[in-house]
């Protein structure tokens with residue numbers, strides 16, 4: 517289990533964004549999966565309370581189930597990213613199908629943005645499970661910024677202690693870090709206990725939150 521991505525992996529895909537190069541105390545907060553009824557509302561409530569903006573990498577089939585929650589994320593001023601339509605696993609999906617799955621979701625995301633009056637559409641893609649093959653990457657990177665992370669919270673692990681979860685983030689964060697939490701059912705309890713605490717600690721450490729990719 518690793519919290520930070522090994523350097524060797526980062527070197528294998530140098531064009532992927534693992535972390536932003538900056539010395540400023542800016543970090544990028546990201547949430548994968550969803551929307552999910554319970555968890556998305558919890559996250560949005562906390563972010564609103566602390567006046568923090570984040571990037572949500574949404575799954576198309578969940579956007580279809582929860583159009584109103586998707587709209588709420590946009591209307592609260594957060595940024596949308598693409599996490600594929602069906603949460604496709606890059607290692608088990610042929611290139612054409614994989615690319616199609618991502619584009620299908622992007623169409624949906626763009627529609628939602630237009631509905632909310634947003635004209636500026638960044639194309640951001642985070643591969644489900646962090647898995648993408650070179651041929652898929654080469655195709656998608658023509659259009660999308662492929663975003664990974666350097667700090668993984670493991671918030672979806674049910675038996676993770678509160679202390680461990682907080683440590684996973686607070687001990688590994690540095691200027692330019694991209695932090696991953698999860699916007700799904702599995703992470704609800706951990707986010708309920710700790711997300712607000714962690715974000716307050718990050719603010720106390722003088723970090724500000726960016727959604728400019």
Ligand SMILES: [Zn+2]
Pocket residue numbers: 548549599603644645
């Ligand atoms: Zn995912």
